């Protein structure tokens with residue numbers, strides 16, 4: 001089975017020093033590519049460096065709405081330079097946020113920074129990974145005025161309504177699903193998933209965030225995660241269903257909702273996302289893996305992309 005993690009943050013300071021191990025474990029589990037999204041000027045170099053070290057990493061550069069206030073006066077010219085020196089890169093993470101965290105950041109500033117980056121993605125003919133929380137009306141309006149997007153945009157961790165799907169997909173949107181989908185009522189998620197065109201479905205982890213809700217013994221945990229209870233954090237590398245008998249006993253009756261909120265998500269948990277989305281779509285895991293992988297390969301096959309140079 002081949003999988004493509006369409007959106008994650010392996011450069012995140014919480015897991016950066018463990019990234020080589022996380023990538024190795026996840027590649028072993030069948031994940032061939034990770035779209036690693038920068039969030040601010042501060043981490044673009046880390047993303048670029050990670051992409052140079054790991055053939056599986058697709059670099060993405062962008063200013064995330066939560067980091068809009070920290071941008072320097074030269075942020076946009078720096079961003080453009082990164083794209084000039086990194087032809088393999090896509091755009092992301094960019095977006096709009098009117099949620100509890102986003103409300104603290106001036107919305108007009110968010111809109112300005114988002115629009116500029118969306119226009120750049122269109123000009124560069126690259127996909128852009130978009131974060132949208134409680135701002136779908138604004139998102140649609142801006143996408144209509146800048147778009148359409150023949151090179152695709154990714155609405156990452158999509159939790160919007162079924163009703164928004166046709167308008168967004170008409171503009172070129174792909175819909176990427178993470179463990180956050182498990183926070184939506186299953187009936188609502190199912191209704192929404194069923195209207196997403198099959199050629200626009202992607203899977204992602206958003207690691208180190210979005211730990212899927214699942215039995216503990218079906219999850220990969222990040223070694224040394226400070227939020228884990230001691231008996232879970234002390235072990236070498238956590239892999240599901242391969243522990244000793246006593247590990248399995250410990251895990252048997254528990255699921256991830258018993259863990260602290262800040263527990264880190266391992267990118268190999270894309271398998272749990274695959275299982276969940278496949279069950280809601282009444283597809284087999286194999287069918288959804290194949291479909292979502294094919295979609296991601298098509299989307300990330302822009303000029304300069306690693307996907308093309310690999311072939």
Ligand SMILES: [Zn+2]
Pocket residue numbers: 007008009037093131156206
């Ligand atoms: Zn993200």
